[in-house]
Amino acid sequence: MTDPAPLLRRMVDDLTSTGVLDPPWREAFLAVPRHAFIPDTIWRQQRRELVPFHRADDPLRWLEMTYAPTQVLITQVDDGNPVGPGLIGDRISSSASQPNVVALMLAALTAEPGMTVCEIGTGTGYNAALLAHRLGAQNVTTIEVDAELATRAGGALAAAGYARVTVVTGDGAHGYPPRAPYDRILSTAAVGQVPSAWVEQTRPGGRVVTPWGTAYLNGALLALTVGEDNTATGRLVDNVAFMWLRDQRLPLTWVRDCVYDEDKALVSHTHIQPSKVTDDYHAALAIGLQVPECEYRFCRAKDDSGEYTVWFLDPSSRSWASIDYAPGAETYEVNQLGPRHLWDEVEAAYTWWVQANSPTSDQWRFTITPTGQHVDLTGTLRREHAPTIAKGA
Numbered sequence: 001m002t003d004p005a006p007l008l009r010r011m012v013d014d015l016t017s018t019g020v021l022d023p024p025w026r027e028a029f030l031a032v033p034r035h036a037f038i039p040d041t042i043w044r045q046q047r048r049e050l051v052p053f054h055r056a057d058d059p060l061r062w063l064e065m066t067y068a069p070t071q072v073l074i075t076q077v078d079d080g081n082p083v084g085p086g087l088i089g090d091r092i093s094s095s096a097s098q099p100n101v102v103a104l105m106l107a108a109l110t111a112e113p114g115m116t117v118c119e120i121g122t123g124t125g126y127n128a129a130l131l132a133h134r135l136g137a138q139n140v141t142t143i144e145v146d147a148e149l150a151t152r153a154g155g156a157l158a159a160a161g162y163a164r165v166t167v168v169t170g171d172g173a174h175g176y177p178p179r180a181p182y183d184r185i186l187s188t189a190a191v192g193q194v195p196s197a198w199v200e201q202t203r204p205g206g207r208v209v210t211p212w213g214t215a216y217l218n219g220a221l222l223a224l225t226v227g228e229d230n231t232a233t234g235r236l237v238d239n240v241a242f243m244w245l246r247d248q249r250l251p252l253t254w255v256r257d258c259v260y261d262e263d264k265a266l267v268s269h270t271h272i273q274p275s276k277v278t279d280d281y282h283a284a285l286a287i288g289l290q291v292p293e294c295e296y297r298f299c300r301a302k303d304d305s306g307e308y309t310v311w312f313l314d315p316s317s318r319s320w321a322s323i324d325y326a327p328g329a330e331t332y333e334v335n336q337l338g339p340r341h342l343w344d345e346v347e348a349a350y351t352w353w354v355q356a357n358s359p360t361s362d363q364w365r366f367t368i369t370p371t372g373q374h375v376d377l378t379g380t381l382r383r384e385h386a387p388t389i390a391k392g393a
């Protein structure tokens with residue numbers, strides 16, 4: 001096998017030079033052989049399909065991919081049972097996150113040697129190995145919902161010298177009370193609702209770090225500090241996209257399955273250029289918070305006309321909307337059908353966001369209590385512009 005050492009060093013140098021690797025984590029990144037955690041078969045996205053790539057077919061390419069600083073490696077599809085012929089998959093169910101994202105999440109965790117940590121989403125075990133190297137293997141608990149993945153990761157951790165990591169098969173939404181309280185909880189799967197168990201199982205003053213998102217926008221990193229009274233407060237500190245925690249996972253939604261009776265849709269027009277409600281990260285975040293259960297899909301015309309359609313979908317209420325863009329147009333046609341008028345909701349949320357001086361992602365304050373998650377705005381907004389968005393537990 002090609003010597004992985006130069007590839008590993010190049011990855012660490014790259015993470016260092018881009019400033020994403022917190023210096024105290026450098027030694028752990030140099031010590032843990034990432035390739036030892038990556039399965040021989042990984043998947044690559046080709047259009048809508050997830051196509052397997054076997055190490056034996058191109059060992060050097062496989063090794064290079066395992067040390068690419070910004071490459072996510074898909075390590076399981078369809079919960080371990082690929083739905084297509086020849087192992088072709090539909091949906092990503094486990095991955096080794098991009099090393100640069102791993103590094104930024106560990107920086108956000110602010111963990112120190114000797115602290116106890118519970119990781120949700122063991123996956124390959126690579127992140128658990130980094131934690132074990134820096135904090136001490138006996139201080140690391142990691143929970144994986146998929147038994148096969150947990151067993152494989154446990155083996156890889158032991159082979160790499162981190163046998164004392166506690167690998168648990170179970171639903172990480174409940175944390176792992178036998179080893180609580182923890183100084184830190186780090187989830188490597190996204191949530192829309194932070195489970196109250198994570199707050200309950202973290203020591204006062206400790207930290208919970210998790211990818212967070214809405215149906216509209218999956219793509220933020222939430223860092224919370226736990227208080228004395230089983231509550232936690234915090235804010236969004238970065239922009240990351242992750243697979244959902246299994247229990248909070250949304251069904252795969254295709255436009256063709258959600259859109260029906262197009263000839264019966266309510267037709268209207270808007271001056272808002274559709275890309276305004278999708279392309280601005282901060283706007284999309286505010287829309288997602290105020291328009292629950294709404295996803296969107298961007299469909300470009302196959303010709304080079306520059307035209308596109310954005311579809312807004314809420315499969316649970318059988319509501320859909322579409323807006324058509326054509327270059328040079330001043331108004332855009334909207335079609336909507338179903339109990340919810342999704343475009344009207346999106347437009348109202350976007351208009352609110354503009355009128356509220358376009359709040360940025362870090363202005364949303366999160367409070368997690370035993371009864372639920374509350375998100376409201378901080379900062380200089382006028383009071384009448386500051387909604388409180390309470391979500392049930």
Ligand SMILES: C[S@@+](CC[C@H](N)C(=O)[O-])C[C@H]1O[C@@H](n2cnc3c(N)ncnc32)[C@H](O)[C@@H]1O
Pocket residue numbers: 093094095096097120121122123124125126127128143144145146149170171172173188189242243244245246247
């Ligand atoms: C992005 S991967 C984690 C990557 C991993 N930390 C690593 O270093 O390879 C997310 C993992 O979370 C797991 N997962 C999803 N829902 C879970 C749950 N409710 N409890 C525990 N693990 C869960 C998935 O099976 C998947 O392996």
